Amino acid sequence: MQLSKVNSIIWFIPEITNVYAGGIVTILKISQYFSINYGTKNIFVTDGLFSESNKKIISEKYAGILYDFILLKDSNKIFGDVAICTFWTTAFNLLKFNNCKKKFYLVQDDERCFYPHGSVRELVESTYRFGFYGLVNSNNIFETYNKFQKCMRFLPGIDDSLITENKIRKDGTTHIVVYSRPSHVRNCFEIVLLASRKIAEIYKDSVVFHYVGESFNSRDYNLPSNCIVHGNISSQSKVKEIYSLCDIGISFISTPTVSYHQLDLLKSKICLICNKNGEIENLFNNDEVVFCDATVSDLIYKLSEVLENKDIIYNTIDNSLNKLNEFSWDKCLYDISQYIRNK
Secondary structure, eight states, rough: OOOOOOOOEEEEEOSSSSSTTTHHHHHHHHHHHHHHHHHHHEEEESOOOHHHHHHHHHHSTTTOOEEEEGGGGGGOOEEEEEEEEHHHHHHHHHHHSSEEEEEEEEEEEEGGSSSSSSHHOOOOOOOOOOEEEEEEESSSHHHTTTTTEEEEEOOOOOGGOOOOOOOOOOOOOEEEEEEEEOOOGGGGGHHHHHHHHHHHHHHHGGGGEEEEEOOOGGGGGHHHHTTTEEESOHHHHHHHHHHHSSEEEOOOOOOOSHHHHHHHHHTTEEEEEEEOOHHHHHHOOOOTSSEEEESSSHHHHHHHHHHOHHHHHHHHHHHHHGGGGGOOOOHHHHHHHHHHHHH
C-alpha cells in the first residue's frame, strides 16, 4: 500500500542528551524534510526527559519542522501514518505499537557490535527479524538487515555550515583535531590518546592536539601542555574555529559505518587519519584519506609520516573534496522520503 500522503510520523527514540549527535541529526533532518515538503507532523516518543533548551535548538536549527514530544506511556493514545524506531531498544516499543499503517527501522550502525558476543548481542539481532522496512546507512548493515527484511541504503549528507574557506595557519605549528570519547569503546579512545600523547611529546611545540567529542580530565592521562581537551562542544562556531586551525584529524570507529565526524573533517579541508572498519574503505581510497591499523604503533607511524611530509596532507585534502560531492543531504532525504512513501 503506497502512502500518497504522510500526515504524521511517530518516532520512537531513546533519550536525547545531545541534539548535535550524528544519529539525532539524521532523525531531525528527515523530520524537517517531511514537514517542509509534505506538511507532516512528527511525534517523538521517548521514555526520557527532553529539555526546553533542546526544543529551542531544534526549532532554531530545523526551520519548518512540525513536531511534538510525548512520553512512551502515552503512546497508546496516538496514531500515525508511519512509525519508525531508531535504536534497537526502541524496536520493542514499535513491535507493540499498531496504531500506524507502516513500520520502519532506522539503523545507523551495526548496534550488535556495541556488545560482546552473548545474550545482548543476540537480542539486538533479533530486532532485525521484527519485519520492519529498513533505512540503513552502510553497505555492511544493508547486507545484514536485508537477510531478514527489505531495506534501502542511503548515503548521509554533510553539514555545510562547518566549511571553512580560509584556513588559519600558524607558522611552524601543525594543529591536529582528535575525536576522543572515553565512554564509547567503538571510537578506540586508548589508541588515539596514547599515540597522540607520544607524538605530542616527540614534536613538542611544533604540534598541538585538540581533543573533541567528550569531556575528560587531561591530568588523568598525563597529557602535555600541547594537548588541549575541548570535550563535548555544543557551539558550532567553536567547532568551526577549531576546524579552521587544523590540518589533520584523527577519527577512529570500529563498527562498520562512516561517522558524521569523519565527513565533517573532510569537508572542512582536514586530512583524515582513520582505521579501516569494513565500510569507510569502500567509500574512500588511499589517496583520499590516510588509513591506519587500529594500533598505537601504526598511528604513531602514520602521524609522523604526514608531519614529515606535508604534501601528503594537502594532496589527500584535495582528493577527498572531489569524492564528497556524492554526499548530499538533498539526495539523501529525497531518497528516504520516496522509499517511505512508496512502500
